[in-house]
Amino acid sequence: QSALTQPASVSGSPGQSITISCTGTSSDVGGxxxxxxxxxxxxxxxxxMIYDVSNRPSGVxxxxxxxxxxxxxxxxxxxxxxxxxxDYYCSSYTSSSTLxxxxxxxxxxxxx
Amino acid sequence: EVQLVESGGGLVQPGRSLRLSCAASGFxxxxxxxxxxxxxxxxxxxxxxxxxxxxxxxxxxxxxxGRFSISRxxxxxxxxxxxxxxxxxxxxxYYCAKKTEPTTLGYFDYWGQGTLVTVSS
Numbered sequence: 001q002s003a004l005t006q007p008a009s010v011s012g013s014p015g016q017s018i019t020i021s022c023t024g025t026s027s028d029v030g031g032x033x034x035x036x037x038x039x040x041x042x043x044x045x046x047x048x049m050i051y052d053v054s055n056r057p058s059g060v061x062x063x064x065x066x067x068x069x070x071x072x073x074x075x076x077x078x079x080x081x082x083x084x085x086x087d088y089y090c091s092s093y094t095s096s097s098t099l100x101x102x103x104x105x106x107x108x109x110x111x112x
Numbered sequence: 113e114v115q116l117v118e119s120g121g122g123l124v125q126p127g128r129s130l131r132l133s134c135a136a137s138g139f140x141x142x143x144x145x146x147x148x149x150x151x152x153x154x155x156x157x158x159x160x161x162x163x164x165x166x167x168x169x170x171x172x173x174x175x176x177x178g179r180f181s182i183s184r185x186x187x188x189x190x191x192x193x194x195x196x197x198x199x200x201x202x203x204x205x206y207y208c209a210k211k212t213e214p215t216t217l218g219y220f221d222y223w224g225q226g227t228l229v230t231v232s233s
Contacts, residue, residue: 099171
């Protein structure tokens with residue numbers, strides 16, 4: 001199972017917006033609206049930020065938004081804050097096999 | 113409050129076995145699929161294995177196929193991962209994660225804190 005493709009790193013200044021891309025195939029990202037995004041701070045467990053491409057769980061700031069076009073999903077963080085500095089992972093349902101899950105390689109967000 | 117507490121990790125020699133456990137509480141365990149996800153030191157998340165609510169569907173990543181075996185005991189609200197023929201590349205923090213659906217679909221809404229497995233001679 002191939003991992004989804006994410007940029008290794010992105011950066012932005014406080015108050016700016018950044019976008020993290022997540023590219024897959026028609027068997028995962030492009031074929032289904034089941035993309036989720038997770039935030040992970042150092043030494044902590046991942047935290048769900050976006051599910052089903054563009055939905056935010058209760059308690060997640062509306063500065064976080066998700067979208068998808070073709071085989072590429074995107075996570076946008078607006079009004080960057082220092083606490084947004086973390087690793088971000090996308091994940092998708094994949095039709096390759098029952099119960100299989102595929103993750104992206106992760107993107108390190110640095111708030112300058 | 114949902115809690116997932118992993119245990120069973122440790123230092124093990126290559127070729128040996130280890131059994132990880134995940135104790136779940138705060139939700140109806142047998143309503144949801146459960147998964148194991150690992151993270152090697154300094155690396156990204158890697159899906160390891162998943163099991164449906166009734167153990168009727170099971171999946172493994174290629175890296176563990178034939179060596180790892182996932183199971184669950186709904187009466188004990190527990191998830192397990194039996195890992196055999198361990199290799200150095202299995203060294204990682206192993207997370208137990210809860211899905212929002214009973215089988216294939218859904219996403220991970222809760223994660224444990226992980227249990228560290230180190231494979232070394």
